Structures are given as C-alpha cells and as structure tokens.
Amino acid sequence: MSNEITGAQSLVRALEEAGVDVMFGIPGGAILPAYDPIYDSKIRHILVRHEQGAGHAATGYAQVTGKAGVCIATSGPGATNLVTPLADAHMDSVPVVAITGQVPAPAIGTDAFQEADIRGITMPVTKHNYLITDPADIPRAISEAFYIANSGRPGPVLVDIAKDALQKMTTFSYPKRAELRGYRPQIEPNSESIKDAAALIAQSSKPVFYIGGGVIKANAAKDLLKLAEVVGAPVVTTLMARGAFPDSHPQHLGMPGMHGTVAAVTALQKADLLITLGARFDDRVTGKLSTFAVNAKVIHADIDPAEIGKNRYADVPVIGDLGPTIRALVPAVEAEFKKNKPDLTTWWRQMNSLRTTYPLGYNEPSDGSLSPQYVIERIGQLTGPDAVYVAGVGQHQMWASQFIKYEKPRTWLNSGGLGTMGYAVPAAMGAKVGLPDTPVWAIDGDGCFQMTNQELVTCALNNIPIKVAIINNESLGMVRQWQTLFYQGRYSNTDLNSKRVPDFAKLAEAMGCVGLLCESKGDVDRIIKEANAINDAPVVVDFSVHRDAMVWPMVAAGTSNDDIMIAREMAPDWDSQEL
Amino acid sequence: MAQHTLAVLVENSPGVLARVASLFSRRGYNIDSLAVGPTEDPKVSRMTIVLNLEGHALDQVSAQLFKLVNVIGIQEMKESGSRQRELLFVKVAAKRSEIESLIGGIPAEIVDERDGSCIIQAVASNKDLAELVKKLEKFGIRELVQSGAIAIEFGAKTLAEQTAIETGLATSDTHQQTQDYQN
Ligand SMILES: Cc1ncc(C[n+]2csc(CCOP(=O)(O)OP(=O)(O)O)c2C)c(N)n1
Ligand SMILES: [Mg+2]
Numbered sequence: 001m002s003n004e005i006t007g008a009q010s011l012v013r014a015l016e017e018a019g020v021d022v023m024f025g026i027p028g029g030a031i032l033p034a035y036d037p038i039y040d041s042k043i044r045h046i047l048v049r050h051e052q053g054a055g056h057a058a059t060g061y062a063q064v065t066g067k068a069g070v071c072i073a074t075s076g077p078g079a080t081n082l083v084t085p086l087a088d089a090h091m092d093s094v095p096v097v098a099i100t101g102q103v104p105a106p107a108i109g110t111d112a113f114q115e116a117d118i119r120g121i122t123m124p125v126t127k128h129n130y131l132i133t134d135p136a137d138i139p140r141a142i143s144e145a146f147y148i149a150n151s152g153r154p155g156p157v158l159v160d161i162a163k164d165a166l167q168k169m170t171t172f173s174y175p176k177r178a179e180l181r182g183y184r185p186q187i188e189p190n191s192e193s194i195k196d197a198a199a200l201i202a203q204s205s206k207p208v209f210y211i212g213g214g215v216i217k218a219n220a221a222k223d224l225l226k227l228a229e230v231v232g233a234p235v236v237t238t239l240m241a242r243g244a245f246p247d248s249h250p251q252h253l254g255m256p257g258m259h260g261t262v263a264a265v266t267a268l269q270k271a272d273l274l275i276t277l278g279a280r281f282d283d284r285v286t287g288k289l290s291t292f293a294v295n296a297k298v299i300h301a302d303i304d305p306a307e308i309g310k311n312r313y314a315d316v317p318v319i320g321d322l323g324p325t326i327r328a329l330v331p332a333v334e335a336e337f338k339k340n341k342p343d344l345t346t347w348w349r350q351m352n353s354l355r356t357t358y359p360l361g362y363n364e365p366s367d368g369s370l371s372p373q374y375v376i377e378r379i380g381q382l383t384g385p386d387a388v389y390v391a392g393v394g395q396h397q398m399w400a401s402q403f404i405k406y407e408k409p410r411t412w413l414n415s416g417g418l419g420t421m422g423y424a425v426p427a428a429m430g431a432k433v434g435l436p437d438t439p440v441w442a443i444d445g446d447g448c449f450q451m452t453n454q455e456l457v458t459c460a461l462n463n464i465p466i467k468v469a470i471i472n473n474e475s476l477g478m479v480r481q482w483q484t485l486f487y488q489g490r491y492s493n494t495d496l497n498s499k500r501v502p503d504f505a506k507l508a509e510a511m512g513c514v515g516l517l518c519e520s521k522g523d524v525d526r527i528i529k530e531a532n533a534i535n536d537a538p539v540v541v542d543f544s545v546h547r548d549a550m551v552w553p554m555v556a557a558g559t560s561n562d563d564i565m566i567a568r569e570m571a572p573d574w575d576s577q578e579l
Numbered sequence: 580m581a582q583h584t585l586a587v588l589v590e591n592s593p594g595v596l597a598r599v600a601s602l603f604s605r606r607g608y609n610i611d612s613l614a615v616g617p618t619e620d621p622k623v624s625r626m627t628i629v630l631n632l633e634g635h636a637l638d639q640v641s642a643q644l645f646k647l648v649n650v651i652g653i654q655e656m657k658e659s660g661s662r663q664r665e666l667l668f669v670k671v672a673a674k675r676s677e678i679e680s681l682i683g684g685i686p687a688e689i690v691d692e693r694d695g696s697c698i699i700q701a702v703a704s705n706k707d708l709a710e711l712v713k714k715l716e717k718f719g720i721r722e723l724v725q726s727g728a729i730a731i732e733f734g735a736k737t738l739a740e741q742t743a744i745e746t747g748l749a750t751s752d753t754h755q756q757t758q759d760y761q762n
Contacts, residue, residue, distance in 0.1 A: 017761070070762075123598055182648055306646050310639055
C-alpha cells in the first residue's frame, strides 16, 4: 500500500504534528531507525554529548518557552542517562517528552544487549510513560504524551518504543483530540471555594501571599499582580517562583525558606492567613512543619488535588488552573472588601521594620579577594531583568536567587525540587535554543560545572552562545558550609582544588568557547561587559572567589523557621521588633 | 489507624498494577490486601485495595492514586453500605468428622480429604475468616491461602456511573484534548 510508512517515519511525523521544532538527543542501535527520518525532518535535532544534557536542555527549553521540551535517546544506557533529568523535571513540574528506543519486542525481558526496563525505572519519576510495541500505537502515544506533559500540573512523559515497531510498516493517523478516561485535569475552580477564599481574605489582618512555581507554569503572573494589589498583602516568592512577582514591587518581601529573607520567613510564621498559590509546602520552605505558621489559616490553590493537605491542612482548598482561579478571586475579593476591608497598617509596619532592619547583604572578604555575592549581583545589574539566569545547585544558586533581581516570569531557572548538580549548563543551552535572542547566563559552581560542562561543545558547534559564570570557590561550597556549621569545620571531601586544575578558561577554549578569568573586584564589571558583548560564541568566565563566604540567612535543616539565623550564631534581635 | 477499602477502576493497560504498587511503596502506604480482576467492561479492571491508615490520609491516598493517568475512578467501600468478601483455603491436619461442626455459621465447606488432612474453603468477611482460622488452629494449620477482599456497593448505582459523575466525565467535554496542549 502506497500510504504505508515505517513506524519511525510515523514517529517523526507525529512529533511534527505535535508542533515540535527542536529536540536534543544522541542516537544508538535501538533508536537508529528513527534517526533516518529525523535526517529529513524540519525538526532541528541537536546532537548533545551526554543524554543527561539532552534531558536538562529539554527542561530549560520548556521553562523559558512554556512548551514541552523534547529529548531522545537509545535503549539501555541512553535511556538510563535520562533518569536524572526526568526526575528533575518531575519534581519541578516541567513539561518534557522523552523518546527512547527499546530492544525489539521479541527480545524484551531476555536481558538483551542494551536492554533496560526504562518504563519500570521511570515510573516513579514521570507523570506518565508508555512502552510501544505496535507501530500503529505511535501517533496516539505521542499525541497523548504532549497533552499529558503540557496540561494540568505539567510534567515529564516518556515514550519507549521497541525497535521493531520503528521498523515495521504502518499507516499514519494523528489524533488531535484524544480522550483519556482517567486523566481530566480540573481547570475552572469551584465558585464556592472562590467565595470562601475571598471571605477569609476579607477577615484577615495578617495575610501573606505564599507564591510557588505554579503561578509561572500557569502564566498567571499578570493576574497575580492584579490580585496582590487589590488585597494589598505582602508577597513572598519561593525558589521556584522567583520572577512570578516583580522584585521591585513594594509588596514583595523576597524569598521564604531555608535561605530566605528574614521578612519573608517571618511573614509566613506570623501570618494569620496564607494565600497559597501554586506552592507545595516543601520542607525547605516550612522548616520544621509542626512549628510552621502555627496561627495561620490556609487557602491552598493548586491544579493538583494531591497537593491539598499533603503537608499542611488547607482550610480552603481551591482546585483549578491558577489563571482562572486568580482571575475569579479578584472580583470576589473586591466584593467582600465592599462589605469589610481589613486594615493592614500594623502588619505592614511590622513587615517594613523587618525588611529595613534585615535586608539581604554580605560582607566583602577582608583579604581583598573577590566576593561571590558581588560577582553575581553585578552580573544581574549589568545584564538586566530581560535576560535569563540559570543556576546550578549550591551556594551560588542561593546567591543567584537572592542577589539577582527578577522582574519577569521565566527569567530564573534552577533545579529546585531535586537539587541536581549539573543542571545549569545544559538547561542554559536549552533556554538559549528556546529564546535565541535573549542573553542567557548560567551561574554555576565549580563543582556543578564539572558534572555537565561537555555540553559547551554542543553549544559551540551549534551556535548556542550561552554565558557561564563559574563561581569558583574551589570547593563543594554548600556542603562545606554545613561542615563549617555542623561538623566542626572537618572538611571531609569538599575541597575541589579547582583554582588551577582544571584551568576553566583553557578548558572553555578547548571546547570552542571564549574563556576568561577574573580574580579581582576591579575587573568584574569589565569582564562581565566583555562577556555580554560576545554573541557569536559561548563564553565561560572563571570568577575566582573567596572560599569561606556563606549563605545567610539560614534556617538549619529540620529546625523551626523561628530559629532563623542572620549570620553565624546570630539570630535577629526579636525583642526590638514589634511582632 | 483504621482499615479502609478502596474500589479503584483502572484502564486495562499493561503496567497498571506496577504503577499502583510503585505508588504505594514510594509513598509509604501499607496495603493489607489487593485484588485485581475483570469488570463488566472489558477495557476496565477493578482493584480492591484494603489499607490501614489515619482517616485524613485516605483523601491523600485517593488523590495520589487518581493522579495516575490509568486510574478512572476511586470510591471508598464503607462497611455499612457495601458487601465485602474474601476467599480462604486452609489445609488442616484433621479428619472431616473433627472439624465439620466448627465451620458452621459462615459459607464454608470441606472440599478435599485425604491422608488425614482436609481442605476447607470459606467465603466470608475478613473478621469471620480470622475467627474460623483461630478455631482450626488447634488441629495444626498446614497451609493457608487467602485472597484479597473484593467489595461492591449496595443499591442500583454502579461504581462506573458514580465515578463518571464525580469526575465530570459524564457531563463535560472540557477535558478533551485540544490542539492548545500540543507544542
Ligand atoms: C548530583 C548531586 N550530587 C551531590 C549533591 C550534593 N550537593 C549539593 S550542593 C553541593 C556542592 C556544589 O558545589 P559547587 O557546584 O561548587 O557549588 P557551591 O556550593 O560551591 O557554590 C553538593 C555536592 C547534589 N545536590 N547533586
Ligand atoms: Mg564551589
């Protein structure tokens, strides 16, 4: 029959139908049939150097564009290399579609060469996954995969396809509308719960907006701005929500949590109402749960019903997409405020006092060496709020969340839930592919960088000119900080000796990038500007910084937010605060 | 802690049992029993899950289960409003005449007797089966095999109808996949 095509051709056509414009991957035996039609497809395929890079790149792409990112790998080791980025995307609710080749169906279960049960392995770290052995099922699985990844609470979906299904002949029919009996995300919030939420807001004299990454996923930042201004309450944005509300806005108290501002942490602790939008009461935000916001009632709005009551009881749950939810709350609150508008003056006086007494800050090192916070702050100031900033995991990540000022959603990317070292370089690559005209800075650690820097080769060869700032403190700094504070300074295996080995600038040059070194404060601005001016190659700047700098404030793991420290052995002076 | 029974309708797709089992294990929920079997709809299987947990945790378990794409509907089978039964086979070192009088009261019968050993088959609630086993213990229980519970709600309404209404499947088409969700 003339309209018969191979399963592989069917796969590529389905990806085209799904609107895919780019995918990141590496071929191998089991997926090889798919790479033949990829050769002719209009979809751009970017050949990465490690499948983990493909997965994080798909994540970075998705986080800046809001569209599912796509990665593709072969069976066995190719597929298992995707596990970390899939788990990462799962924790941070990022839409990713992963395509993997599988050994031919008759060989499945025989421990065939390069066989791994990737559907079984990824079951707990994907939103859903498929194993396809019949070529006729390929278009439907791809269509469903994109629908599931992008809708509801977004997440990664893996489609594992047996090699013989890619090789066999089939006919192509792409279902644009597929009915999934067991998957029906609730979009519109229940009007009763909107009313109840508005009523609680109108009774509260100490409300706080506790904003999570869901607001960004729902593209609801503008709606939030409106609601926040109508309510007039303080706003805190979690690590995943930086940029959901402008840092320059007078109602913004900053980030709560383990390394949050004193004002943001205390606002949650002392509130009588948490207006929780797209956040999930993560332990890094709540501290010791039993002592978290003990006097607060909770409005919890989320698209995922399983988040309601998971960690904290919700007095008013609101299930639905945050866009319609927040838009419904605005008139509901306005109506309540006509009857009764609480006076927040005292509450604001308390919060303003905290924010002026305990602003974020840092001490310059006394020996004249570079302060990591200063470097990061200047990158933000000189590059501006339209750029995208992508962090690794560690001290530099926390400083990048604290000292870069975010004004817009989707300008701050990081691995919040899984805390994946090695995320930054490939995620920045994916972000730059998604937004080729936007400057993208990876703020990376010397430790993290050494996990996935090989993707700079991919960037150099594929005209993906990202910029990477290595905040080189010659150590696994965040772990070292814990050793300083909790293990009597016994620095077991946290010294990376990375001042000269590797020579990061030379390494960058070897990978086809521009490599720069910055060792003194006087050179910081000049070098950042130099990096910002380069648009035809990736740039790596090795910022050699003071190694003993620490991230403050800090709520030690497992302790109460009430025990927040602003420096070593230094708590805020609560007695001088009117709380 | 209290025992709860959940009836779960799932799509009859490969791996669905593994998904449910994996969910229970990674979230730390303890299953007392699990039974899976066919339903009136060949595309749908039904799981009956008996588990021990705090009352408020039940909503969380249901919500987590419902997040699985292949789970179509979930309903708690309350003791007062439903019928719940398990099947037991027990091999005891006794003669028919010794045990016949003990197994009255519940639907049980001796289905095999040879070499001084009997097999008793019983269909009853978990509690009644436990009582029966206790009575038989004095003879020495050589082998015991028991199914998970299955349950059905009283009344004319079916679980499929019930969950279709609760989850909006019967009424709304807003959850149909649209082109918007493609890339
Ligand atoms: C893959 C992985 N392994 C280990 C860790 C534990 N860990 C968290 S932060 C950190 C140190 C990161 O070092 P570096 O990239 O130099 O950042 P710094 O804290 O020095 O800024 C480590 C080892 C992790 N988060 N991820
Ligand atoms: Mg470091």
